[in-house]
Amino acid sequence: MEWLQINYNYLLVIVLLMIGLWAMIGKNNLVKKCIGMCIFQNAIIMFFISMGVKAGSTIPILNYTKIDGVKTYLTEASMYANPLTQILMLTAIVVGVATLGMALTLVQKIYSEYGTCEEDEILEKLN
Amino acid sequence: MEQQYPVLIVIIPMFTAMVLTLAGWFKPAVCQPLAVVGLLGSFLSAVATLLQIGAGEVISYRLGGWEPPFGIEYRVDSLNALVLVMVSLVALLVAIFARKPVEKELGNKISNFYTLFVLLVTGLLGMTITGDAFNLYVLLEIAALTSYALLAMGRGRAYMATFNYVILGTIGACFYLLGVGLLLIKTGSLNMADIGTILPKLVGSETVLVAFGFLMVGVWIKMALFPFHGWLPNAYTYAPTATSCLVAPLMTKVSVYIMLRIMFTVYSADWIFNVIQWKPVVMVLAVVAILMGSFFALAQRDIKRMLTYLIVAEIGYMVGGAWTGTAAGLTGTIYHIMADGLMTVCLFMVIGSVVYRKGKAHFESFKDAFQSMPWTMGALIIGGLSMIGVPPTCGFFSKWYLISGAYQSSDYAFIVALLISSLVNAILFIRIVETAFFSATPSEIPDPHAHHEVDYADSPVSMLIPMWVSALALIAMGLYTGEIVTRWILPILPGGLI
Numbered sequence: 001m002e003w004l005q006i007n008y009n010y011l012l013v014i015v016l017l018m019i020g021l022w023a024m025i026g027k028n029n030l031v032k033k034c035i036g037m038c039i040f041q042n043a044i045i046m047f048f049i050s051m052g053v054k055a056g057s058t059i060p061i062l063n064y065t066k067i068d069g070v071k072t073y074l075t076e077a078s079m080y081a082n083p084l085t086q087i088l089m090l091t092a093i094v095v096g097v098a099t100l101g102m103a104l105t106l107v108q109k110i111y112s113e114y115g116t117c118e119e120d121e122i123l124e125k126l127n
Numbered sequence: 128m129e130q131q132y133p134v135l136i137v138i139i140p141m142f143t144a145m146v147l148t149l150a151g152w153f154k155p156a157v158c159q160p161l162a163v164v165g166l167l168g169s170f171l172s173a174v175a176t177l178l179q180i181g182a183g184e185v186i187s188y189r190l191g192g193w194e195p196p197f198g199i200e201y202r203v204d205s206l207n208a209l210v211l212v213m214v215s216l217v218a219l220l221v222a223i224f225a226r227k228p229v230e231k232e233l234g235n236k237i238s239n240f241y242t243l244f245v246l247l248v249t250g251l252l253g254m255t256i257t258g259d260a261f262n263l264y265v266l267l268e269i270a271a272l273t274s275y276a277l278l279a280m281g282r283g284r285a286y287m288a289t290f291n292y293v294i295l296g297t298i299g300a301c302f303y304l305l306g307v308g309l310l311l312i313k314t315g316s317l318n319m320a321d322i323g324t325i326l327p328k329l330v331g332s333e334t335v336l337v338a339f340g341f342l343m344v345g346v347w348i349k350m351a352l353f354p355f356h357g358w359l360p361n362a363y364t365y366a367p368t369a370t371s372c373l374v375a376p377l378m379t380k381v382s383v384y385i386m387l388r389i390m391f392t393v394y395s396a397d398w399i400f401n402v403i404q405w406k407p408v409v410m411v412l413a414v415v416a417i418l419m420g421s422f423f424a425l426a427q428r429d430i431k432r433m434l435t436y437l438i439v440a441e442i443g444y445m446v447g448g449a450w451t452g453t454a455a456g457l458t459g460t461i462y463h464i465m466a467d468g469l470m471t472v473c474l475f476m477v478i479g480s481v482v483y484r485k486g487k488a489h490f491e492s493f494k495d496a497f498q499s500m501p502w503t504m505g506a507l508i509i510g511g512l513s514m515i516g517v518p519p520t521c522g523f524f525s526k527w528y529l530i531s532g533a534y535q536s537s538d539y540a541f542i543v544a545l546l547i548s549s550l551v552n553a554i555l556f557i558r559i560v561e562t563a564f565f566s567a568t569p570s571e572i573p574d575p576h577a578h579h580e581v582d583y584a585d586s587p588v589s590m591l592i593p594m595w596v597s598a599l600a601l602i603a604m605g606l607y608t609g610e611i612v613t614r615w616i617l618p619i620l621p622g623g624l625i
Contacts, residue, residue, distance in 0.1 A: 024294050037297055044301055044308070051312055085311070088261055092304065095268045099297055102275050106290045109279070113286060122287060 009050040016043035030107045030117045037103060041096040045089045052082030060086065129179065133188040133201045135172040136211055137253045140165050144245040151238020158241040159229070163222045165245055169252065170215040177208040183618035187258070195258075196321045202258030205615040206461060210255045210384045213465040216600070217376050217472045218248040220593035224476050225369035227587050228483050232367045233280055240280065244373060247273040251381050260307045260317045260393070263385065264300065267349070271296050274378060277370040278362050288361035295358045299348030306341030309334050310393070319393050326394060336403065342389050350382035350442050353416035360423075360435040368479035371431065376471035379438060380464050383445045387460065390449065396623035400452040409450045410538055416443030417544040421551040430488040431478050433555060434471070437514065440548050441467050447541045448529045453625045454617075456532025461616050463525035466513070466604060470522060473510035473597040477503055480586035480594065496563040500585045502595070504563050509598040511556030513605075516549050521605040528612075535625055 004011065020043055023036025060083035064073045107117060114122050143165025150157050180186060180203065188201035203211075222244065233240050250270030257263050275296070279289040311317060313334050314325040329335050344355075351359040359379075363371050390399055400406060420440025427433040445467070448460035478488045480503045485492040497504050513522035526545060533541040585591065604611070 021298070024298065030290065033294055037294065040301055041297070044304055047305070048308055051308065084317075091261075091265055095265065095272075098272055099268070099293065102272055103290065103293045103297075106275075106279060106286055106293060110286045110290060113283065126284065126287070 010047070013043050013047040013050070016040075016046065028119050030110065030119060031104075034100060034103045034107060038096070038100055041092070041099070045092055045096070048085045048089050048092070052085035054078060054081060057081045129175075130188070132172045132176045132179065133186060133203050133256060134190070136169050136176065136215065136256060137201075137249060139168040139172065140245045140249040140252065143168075144242050144249060147238060147242040147245060151242060155237045158238045159222070159226050162241040162245050163219065166215065166219040166222050166248060169248070170212070170219045173208070173211040173215045173252075176203055177205070177212050177615075180205050180208055180615075182614065196316050196318045199262050200258040200318060200320075201256050202320060203256060204619050206387070206619050207255050207384065209461070209465060209611075209615055210381065211252060213468045214248070214251050214255060214377055214381065217468055217597075218244075218251075218373065220472060220597055221369065221373045221476075224372060224479070224590050224593040226589050228368040228479055228590075231483065232369075236280065240277070240369070243273045243277050244369075247277065247373065248377075251377050254381055255384060258319050260310070260319055260322070262317075264304050264307060267300055267303065267385075270378070270381075271300060271349075274370075274374050277374065278366045280370060281365040281367050283365065284361070285365035288358070288365050292358040292362040295348055295355070299345045299355075301345075302341045302348065303345030306338045306345060309338035309341065313338070319388060322393050323395070326398070330398075330402065339389075339394060339403070342393075343386070346382050346386045346389065347446075350379045350386070350446075351439055352442050352446055353412055353419055353439065356416070356420075356439045356442075359439060360432060363435045363438070364429065364432045368482055372472060372475045372479055375435065375438060375475055376468045379442055380468045383442070383449075383460070383464055386446070387449055387457075391457075391621040396452065396621045400623070406450055406452065410447060410541060413443045413447030413450065414540050414544040416440065416446070417548045421548045424555060425551055428489055430490070430493070430559065431475075431482070434474055434478065437552070437555075438471065441471070444525075444529060444545065444548075447538070447544075448532060451529075451532045451536045451538055451541070453532040453535045454620050455528050455535060457620055457624060458612060458616050459525050459528030459530075459532055462521070462528060462608070462612065466521040466525045466601070469597055469600050469604065470510050470513040470520075473506060473594065473601060474514070476590065476594040476597065477507045477510060480590050483586060483590070484584055490559070490562050493559055493563045499583055502591050503586050504560075506591075506594045506598040507556075507563070508560065509601055511552075511560070513601045515552045515556060519605050520601045521608065522601070524605055524608040 016039055020036045020040025024033050024040060027033050027036060057078065057080055060080040062073060064071045110122065111117055114125050116122060143161060147158055147161055150161060176186065184204070186203040187195065189195065190199045190201065225244070229237055229240055247270055250266045250273060253266035254263055254270060257266065275289055275293050278292065279285055307317070310322055313329060313332060314322050316322050316325060326335060348355040363375050366374065417440045420436050420443060424433045424436035424440065427436065445460045445463055448456040448463065480500065481492055481496065482488050484500065509520065513520035516522045516526040526549065530542050530545055
């Protein structure tokens, strides 16, 4: 139980990953597959972001306080969340959007070719 | 200037892609020459980098001047230098080859095609050269996204095949990213060599083991190892000629290279073969991949589809060779990455030429092909001999190393699978050659005294030259096997192998 209190974020990520994976593999509708892909990618983004968080930390932008009118920068690393994982996920979000765009374009092309987005109906028309 | 060669390999095609986008708006006709020039620059830089590297040396290039564990590092040893030369050579040959087929098949999309083409090569070269695990993921996705677009240009059935590839490819890349994330939690580093120095201190960590599982399944999906191969045959068969010539030899081979990097740079041979007991399972996958690929290839009427199943079998060769855990097996795998890249591109260009002349690549299209397309069929014979593994060509030497590696580690099932696969390849190519050379009945043989009408219609010269360069490269590489292995492959074999 104690483990769960500390690591519940990973549990959440695993649940989301499973939902996404199931939708990508098990669903019959191509748009639902795309939705599953989106959930899957976002779960990974949450995984990375949550691993960089520290208790009581703030966003990683250099902050300062005024002590007697003098600017003093807070340079203690433990005050900020790990910026590396956030930078990585900025890139991963871009990649995810591009992949989703690509997949939806293909679904649109498939729809105009076969008139349906259901995989079994398309396979029927192919054979 | 000499220090800048590693980055030039990637930068030149990247900027070429940008220029191509602009040039395509105004004058689509200049796109192909520009792409060839850009890829030639990349190829020359790759060769220069390869020649710079002495035995066992590592060139480290710091992007932006940041020190390695913090900044992105390009790390070139002779393993990825060899792969870089192979990738840029194949890309250059295909760019020259592509002119006529692209004009015929994708008339109004020429500029888009070449932009994506060069961008795909950028992604592949970047994946090969980078020493940073996350940078690799980004370039993997660049290569994947451009290849989706290129494959989908086949229209019709290609859309559905590509969609399946998008789904599976995304799962593969995401699994890789999850593995990198787990390693980041444990080690706090993204630099592959740096992770490699930290991991030995984490013996017995379950996170590290799970990360290895994610990384391996990710690259196996990307390289289409058996049970994950379902997407490959359809996606490559329905693609346009020039696309399949580029994607089929390169995507899977670069994935194999990434597997080697993960296994031996990030993790270590000692950990993989002594700490975890995965070897028997992976060897079974490799053996089944070889057998399944070969038998499905035997069942195909379409030659292009047959070749895609052969790729599945070849992946089994390389994975099996790396997982034998012997120096000879790993040498065979590294050598086969290059040999297979070259012979796959040779055969796909032959098939592309037949499709260009006859419309499709069924067995019937090869009827009397020896008379109408003698040069193309000559390249087919050399490529086929290499696939079967006949001595002067490089296919023989990679099989030799793989078999001797498997013999040292007593993986007899793998040896049997390799021999069966060679046999099946022999049947496949003899069948094609028989159709192409001997299908004319005696009465059809032209009378030498009469003015005979042989419809001579060989491929255009722009297609024959790259085809024959790749075919001759197969023989040249076979003849210089000893030099390649002793100069570049043996010095970088990791310790801890048998």
